[in-house]
Amino acid sequence: MTAEKRRAPAGAAVLRGEITSAIRRALMQELAAVGYGRLSIEAVARRAGVSKTAIYRRWNSKLDLVLDVVSAVASRKLPMLDTGTLDGDVRLLLLVVSGALGHPVASQIIPDLLAEAARNPQIAGTLQSALKDYQDRIGKIVIGRAVERGELPSGADPRTAADLIVGPIYWRMAIARLPLDPAELDRMARAAVAALRVACAVPEDELA
Amino acid sequence: MTAEKRRAPAGAAVLRGEITSAIRRALMQELAAVGYGRLSIEAVARRAGVSKTAIYRRWNSKLDLVLDVVSAVASRKLPMLDTGTLDGDVRLLLLVVSGALGHPVASQIIPDLLAEAARNPQIAGTLQSALKDYQDRIGKIVIGRAVERGELPSGADPRTAADLIVGPIYWRMAIARLPLDPAELDRMARAAVAALRVACAVPEDELA
Numbered sequence: 001m002t003a004e005k006r007r008a009p010a011g012a013a014v015l016r017g018e019i020t021s022a023i024r025r026a027l028m029q030e031l032a033a034v035g036y037g038r039l040s041i042e043a044v045a046r047r048a049g050v051s052k053t054a055i056y057r058r059w060n061s062k063l064d065l066v067l068d069v070v071s072a073v074a075s076r077k078l079p080m081l082d083t084g085t086l087d088g089d090v091r092l093l094l095l096v097v098s099g100a101l102g103h104p105v106a107s108q109i110i111p112d113l114l115a116e117a118a119r120n121p122q123i124a125g126t127l128q129s130a131l132k133d134y135q136d137r138i139g140k141i142v143i144g145r146a147v148e149r150g151e152l153p154s155g156a157d158p159r160t161a162a163d164l165i166v167g168p169i170y171w172r173m174a175i176a177r178l179p180l181d182p183a184e185l186d187r188m189a190r191a192a193v194a195a196l197r198v199a200c201a202v203p204e205d206e207l208a
Numbered sequence: 209m210t211a212e213k214r215r216a217p218a219g220a221a222v223l224r225g226e227i228t229s230a231i232r233r234a235l236m237q238e239l240a241a242v243g244y245g246r247l248s249i250e251a252v253a254r255r256a257g258v259s260k261t262a263i264y265r266r267w268n269s270k271l272d273l274v275l276d277v278v279s280a281v282a283s284r285k286l287p288m289l290d291t292g293t294l295d296g297d298v299r300l301l302l303l304v305v306s307g308a309l310g311h312p313v314a315s316q317i318i319p320d321l322l323a324e325a326a327r328n329p330q331i332a333g334t335l336q337s338a339l340k341d342y343q344d345r346i347g348k349i350v351i352g353r354a355v356e357r358g359e360l361p362s363g364a365d366p367r368t369a370a371d372l373i374v375g376p377i378y379w380r381m382a383i384a385r386l387p388l389d390p391a392e393l394d395r396m397a398r399a400a401v402a403a404l405r406v407a408c409a410v411p412e413d414e415l416a
Binding site: 035037038107108111112114115116117118119124128131132135160162163164166167168169170171172174175176177187188190191192193194195196197198199 | 315402
């Protein structure tokens with residue numbers, strides 16, 4: 001009763017939102033199970049418990065649906081990384097990334113989409129702009145605040161942050177697929193901070 | 209004439225070797241063009257200019273052929289990285305890796321095989337052992353020699369080398385797919401050396 005009362009004002013719109021979410025969830029599960037190449041709208045509809053029409057009312061094609069879901073996931077807010085120190089922020093970011101990469105659905109979907117991106121310019125474009133956005137936000141949050149605190153020089157280039165912080169953990173977990181225990185995560189965080197300090201140092205010839 | 213004379217002693221074996229090489233090359237090109245899922249032995253035979261029988265005489269299946277080629281590529285020797293300093297060795301390794309990642313065939317095949325690995329345990333196993341071998345060799349060459357020179361402490365863990373050296377450049381070129389100019393490659397090398405120094409430092413509680 002309470003739930004229905006709460007729902008009442010938004011009415012059908014809420015219901016549509018729930019179907020959309022169910023379709024998105026089903027798409028992620030299908031992508032993980034069979035990959036983009038073998039994915040069918042019919043299987044997504046079956047898994048979501050909706051009609052194919054319900055899907056085609058929202059998206060024109062399988063590609064449309066996948067691009068939309070990728071954008072939606074990519075634009076999720078990053079947790080507020082503000083531990084008060086660069087070391088703490090980098091360690092927290094590595095924890096967040098290791099959680100995401102360790103997720104079984106993500107660990108199957110990400111490589112699949114990257115492989116499709118090598119052949120499909122639309123998927124490549126969407127992934128690249130999502131990644132660029134993600135890199136920019138990491139740079140702004142982690143590097144920007146470290147510069148404010150005086151932990152990094154003001155000339156620090158935010159673009160290097162993702163390479164140096166996310167690169168090693170992505171390689172370890174998603175490419176080499178080796179485990180990373182908490183002590184190693186700590187060590188990786190300290191190494192990333194050292195790398196950032198060197199990469200963000202203003203070149204000597206610009207100090208003249 | 210000279211070529212035939214040179215070839216004579218090995219006879220038919222040499223010819224077979226050439227066909228094998230042609231099939232391997234054709235497989236790489238097909239993999240890059242259509243991906244593992246859509247790859248057919250027929251198309252590989254057509255591209256190599258050989259019969260399907262010539263392929264099935266050598267490999268039992270498409271999977272067999274792909275696993276063999278992956279192993280063959282992965283076991284290629286790393287160039288002797290011995291510039292005399294850790295900085296030099298890391299920079300040279302980054303140059304080699306950037307060359308490999310920038311190769312159009314590699315940049316399509318690698319993500320495709322990683323995606324298949326998430327679903328096919330045999331591909332995953334072959335890739336993982338090839339990568340492990342590669343990581344071990346990098347570790348032994350780069351870390352081992354730096355320890356001998358006194359540039360890194362003797363407790364240095366060779367396994368971290370690939371994460372910290374290859375991770376950032378792989379992220380930059382293969383995931384974010386952004387260019388890397390020579391000045392940035394230099395900066396990435398200096399950052400990797402700083403990261404290695406921190407990651408390889410013997411923990412304080414072990415110095416007691």
